[in-house]
Amino acid sequence: MAETEKPFPPGTYPVVVVGSGPGGLQTSYCLKRVGVKHAVISADDAPGGMFLRFPIFQRLISWTKLHAPVDRGARDYERYDWNSLIGDSPKLGGLVADQMEGKIYFPSRAEMQAGLAAFATKARIRVRWNCEWQSTRHEDGCFVVSTSDGEFKCKVLIVATGMTEPWKPQIPGLEAAPHYAETRFPKEYSGKSVFIVGKRNSAFELADGILAYAKQMFLASPRPPSISLMSFHVASARARYLQVYEDYVLGGGSVILDAAIQRVERHANGYTVHAAGTTKPGDLRFDVDEVIAATGFTTPLGDLRELGVATFNQDRLPAMTNYWESASVPGIYFAGSVSQGAVGLKKHGIPGVSGAVQGMRYNAKVLAEFVAQKHFGIVPSKPRVQVGDLGRFILGEATHSPVLWVQKSYLARSVTFDGNGVIDDGIVPLAEFVDAAGSDALAVVVETGPTGDIYPVVYVRTRGGVQEHVFPSNYLHDFEGPEHAAQLESILKIVQQAR
Amino acid sequence: MASSTDTVELLSSLALFADLSRPQLEVVAHSFEEEFFPEGQRVLRQGIAGSNFYVIVDGEASVRIDGVDRVTLARGDFFGEISVLLNEPPNADIVALRPLRCIALPGTALVDFLVDHPRVMYRMLQTEALRLRATALWQM
Numbered sequence: 001m002a003e004t005e006k007p008f009p010p011g012t013y014p015v016v017v018v019g020s021g022p023g024g025l026q027t028s029y030c031l032k033r034v035g036v037k038h039a040v041i042s043a044d045d046a047p048g049g050m051f052l053r054f055p056i057f058q059r060l061i062s063w064t065k066l067h068a069p070v071d072r073g074a075r076d077y078e079r080y081d082w083n084s085l086i087g088d089s090p091k092l093g094g095l096v097a098d099q100m101e102g103k104i105y106f107p108s109r110a111e112m113q114a115g116l117a118a119f120a121t122k123a124r125i126r127v128r129w130n131c132e133w134q135s136t137r138h139e140d141g142c143f144v145v146s147t148s149d150g151e152f153k154c155k156v157l158i159v160a161t162g163m164t165e166p167w168k169p170q171i172p173g174l175e176a177a178p179h180y181a182e183t184r185f186p187k188e189y190s191g192k193s194v195f196i197v198g199k200r201n202s203a204f205e206l207a208d209g210i211l212a213y214a215k216q217m218f219l220a221s222p223r224p225p226s227i228s229l230m231s232f233h234v235a236s237a238r239a240r241y242l243q244v245y246e247d248y249v250l251g252g253g254s255v256i257l258d259a260a261i262q263r264v265e266r267h268a269n270g271y272t273v274h275a276a277g278t279t280k281p282g283d284l285r286f287d288v289d290e291v292i293a294a295t296g297f298t299t300p301l302g303d304l305r306e307l308g309v310a311t312f313n314q315d316r317l318p319a320m321t322n323y324w325e326s327a328s329v330p331g332i333y334f335a336g337s338v339s340q341g342a343v344g345l346k347k348h349g350i351p352g353v354s355g356a357v358q359g360m361r362y363n364a365k366v367l368a369e370f371v372a373q374k375h376f377g378i379v380p381s382k383p384r385v386q387v388g389d390l391g392r393f394i395l396g397e398a399t400h401s402p403v404l405w406v407q408k409s410y411l412a413r414s415v416t417f418d419g420n421g422v423i424d425d426g427i428v429p430l431a432e433f434v435d436a437a438g439s440d441a442l443a444v445v446v447e448t449g450p451t452g453d454i455y456p457v458v459y460v461r462t463r464g465g466v467q468e469h470v471f472p473s474n475y476l477h478d479f480e481g482p483e484h485a486a487q488l489e490s491i492l493k494i495v496q497q498a499r
Numbered sequence: 500m501a502s503s504t505d506t507v508e509l510l511s512s513l514a515l516f517a518d519l520s521r522p523q524l525e526v527v528a529h530s531f532e533e534e535f536f537p538e539g540q541r542v543l544r545q546g547i548a549g550s551n552f553y554v555i556v557d558g559e560a561s562v563r564i565d566g567v568d569r570v571t572l573a574r575g576d577f578f579g580e581i582s583v584l585l586n587e588p589p590n591a592d593i594v595a596l597r598p599l600r601c602i603a604l605p606g607t608a609l610v611d612f613l614v615d616h617p618r619v620m621y622r623m624l625q626t627e628a629l630r631l632r633a634t635a636l637w638q639m
Contacts, residue, residue: 221529223530260522260525276521276522277522281522310598313532319537321540327535327537327598328598345550346605347548348605349551431540434541434547449549466544468546468588470548
């Protein structure tokens with residue numbers, strides 16, 4: 001990525017994007033596509049963001065399927081490739097897959113990083129490297145971003161710095177134990193007893209990596225583990241890392257406990273962990289060689305809180321609107337994994353997947369289009385859908401659209417009815433569709449129900465009210481058959497009558 | 500939401516969780532997630548299924564039925580349980596009147612949570628009784 005001259009010298013830009021991980025790269029690409037001039041600055045010296053270093057054991061949790069039922073580079077391939085960024089041209093699709101041999105379903109960290117770098121090169125994304133964001137202030141209706149290279153003034157600031165700062169809860173003594181981010185090579189845990197605080201994905205990833213080496217593993221947190229196979233969402237512990245759980249359940253020696261950690265004491269030769277059982281009450285004590293806090297990360301927001309940016313979730317995420325704009329400081333947006341701060345409808349308790357590449361890449365496209373229109377008056381040209389094709393179009397999207405299949409019940413495909421027919425509005429946040437007043441319109445999403453069934457849901461907005469229509473599931477996830485067509489046909493008839 | 504002294508203190512100050520021990524409060528802290536809603540945002544939507552259970556930790560929300568504001572909810576109040584327990588879409592909108600912070604439990608997890616925490620179920624029942632009495636008096 002070396003350039004002889006640094007792009008984007010300090011100065012005034014319509015938009016400044018901070019960050020060069022998947023969120024920053026995807027946002028820059030999408031802003032360029034909608035014609036919004038912007039600068040991208042990054043404290044790093046290469047594209048990749050958190051993937052320059054993590055996951056700690058160097059292999060991803062999200063799949064990229066090389067041998068998929070659709071061609072690499074096709075839009076529908078994105079459903080099988082959760083790691084590549086997205087572009088409007090086939091040559092920009094599946095770039096992480098291009099780095100892989102195909103023997104393993106999950107790319108290595110190095111393959112992911114190479115895929116992101118390939119996207120940056122092919123999409124000609126320019127970044128001002130080694131340019132560290134230091135402080136921010138509001139001046140004359142603009143934001144002034146002070147960096148190690150000088151000051152950048154902008155109307156819109158997009159922060160895509162990831163949830164990358166290690167975070168620990170306030171448990172006495174836990175500060176003395178290393179965080180997930182400080183975990184050593186697995187071999188270094190040979191013959192040791194290891195206590196991991198936490199039972200989410202980072203905890204299970206560590207346990208999986210160390211299991212073959214450690215003498216004994218302990219995992220503890222107050223509530224029972226939430227497993228993706230039963231919760232139906234990716235924020236729960238993923239199947240890929242569950243070997244230690246099976247080890248525990250089948251009596252292999254590992255211990256997984258529901259317990260509130262009360263304090264951690266460090267000694268010359270190890271640690272003592274004191275905890276209170278929750279599911280099974282009782283005082284618990286563990287004398288172990290190692291403790292690791294797999295307790296998650298927080299967002300590096302710099303001085304944005306002082307600027308008025310409200311936060312939530314124990315100060316770890318900025319509070320934001322459905323379009324990822326700060327709820328308290330208009331003009332500041334959040335892209336990348338931080339976009340999970342806009343929770344959406346969370347139907348049946350299932351969140352969107354904005355914290356991961358497969359979800360955030362679509363958020364970035366919607367965000368860029370929104371910023372273009374709201375702040376720069378760039379109105380996208382919207383294609384029309386023939387009225388006679390509408391049913392096929394909606395059910396085709398429900399069956400094939402990777403956006404709907406990845407961001408279930410979070411992003412929707414929307415069409416508006418006007419006097420001349422039907423306009424394709426593209427992708428919109430579902431929460432915005434159901435809450436915003438507007439023209440008569442229809443939106444379709446793919447939803448996971450309370451028992452894990454996956455089915456389409458159609459929302460119809462007429463005269464200010466929104467009606468929800470739940471469709472049946474299909475054993476092959478094919479929603480283009482006669483049963484679904486007939487139901488949609490009857491809904492469209494009602495819409496016509498209402499108009 | 501991960502555990503911390505602050506979170507546990509906050510939860511213990513809410514009537515719904517007032518009877519829980521500290522380890523149980525830690526379970527609550529890890530089972531519920533904090534959510535933020537800007538002013539004007541709907542939290543529950545009348546007629547739209549799949550909603551969750553919420554307890555307000557800061558801010559105010561309105562119970563809005565067919566566009567008419569009926570009741571204002573504030574810190575410590577909870578909502579969403581009727582829709583979950585009856586497996587029906589909510590019969591009211593809940594709208595943030597100002598920036599609103601809630602803790603939320605997936606609707607699909609509510610029944611198990613109540614069965615596992617009978618003192619929370621009792622507190623909830625007590626509140627429902629008060630609401631029922633208020634409705635009965637209002638109708639007389």
